Amino acid sequence: MDAARYAKRFVQSEKLDWRDRYQYYLAIASDSLLDNLLTGRNESRGNGLRRIAMLEDSGDELLRLMRIDWQTQLSENLLLLTDKMTMACSIECRVPFLDHRLVETAATIPGYHKLPNGNLKGLLKDSLRGILPDTIIDRRKRGFGAPVGAWFKQKLAPLRAELLDSATLEKRGLLNADTVQRICAEHDRNREDYTDLILVLMNIEIWSRLFLDGRSHEDVSGELVERSMAA
Secondary structure, three states: OHHHHHHHHHHHOOOOOHHHHHHHHHOOOOHHHHHHHEOOOOOOOOOHHHHHHHOOOOOOHHHHHHHHHHHHHHHHHHHHHHHHHHHHOOOOOOOHHHOHHHHHHHHOOOHHHHOHHHOOOHHHHHHHEOOEOHHHHOOOOOOOOOOHHHHHHOOOHHHHHHHOOHHHHHHHOOEOHHHHHHHHHHHHOOOOOOHHHHHHHHHHHHHHHHHHOOOOHHHHHHHHHHHHHHO
């Protein structure tokens, strides 16, 4: 599934410049979809990722992308979520490769050394060869992913239905209810993988109940558990 999705995005972004192509890979919704999704969205909007990308003019393509990641994906997404989720589970997570001296040194290494023959983390692996067992160095990467997209179609379907109910969305007035339902339908039919977008939309409604409606965390969480189990 992931390989097919990545291949599709690669073909669709073929004619874009490197900045737009990189953003296209990361985006969870196209501009046209956002125009249909968000109500009253006629004003021009800023694009933080593109502003940062416009400042990157290094001749090393890999370094350009890494610098953008440092300022966006890492600091405001991956590292932030890792820190919050591990603390929530009383787990101490360390990130030794983020020592600023190591990062600054790595930034001076040309991209063709970082990815010898397209081998991800090739330089790091070669530096540890003979120190760590090959079984550790060469084993496949294991992330922290969960099958959330499948859960939205099965176990979490009642929760999704509760949070993205058309009547609730229309009353809230932030999102176009018809577009939200179309997104969910296309996800359920495997026409598009909207896992990340649906997760964002559900969190918008949870946030709204907490901070717009002024309800307590206990009240909102208790309601969602009760409604989900009843469905």
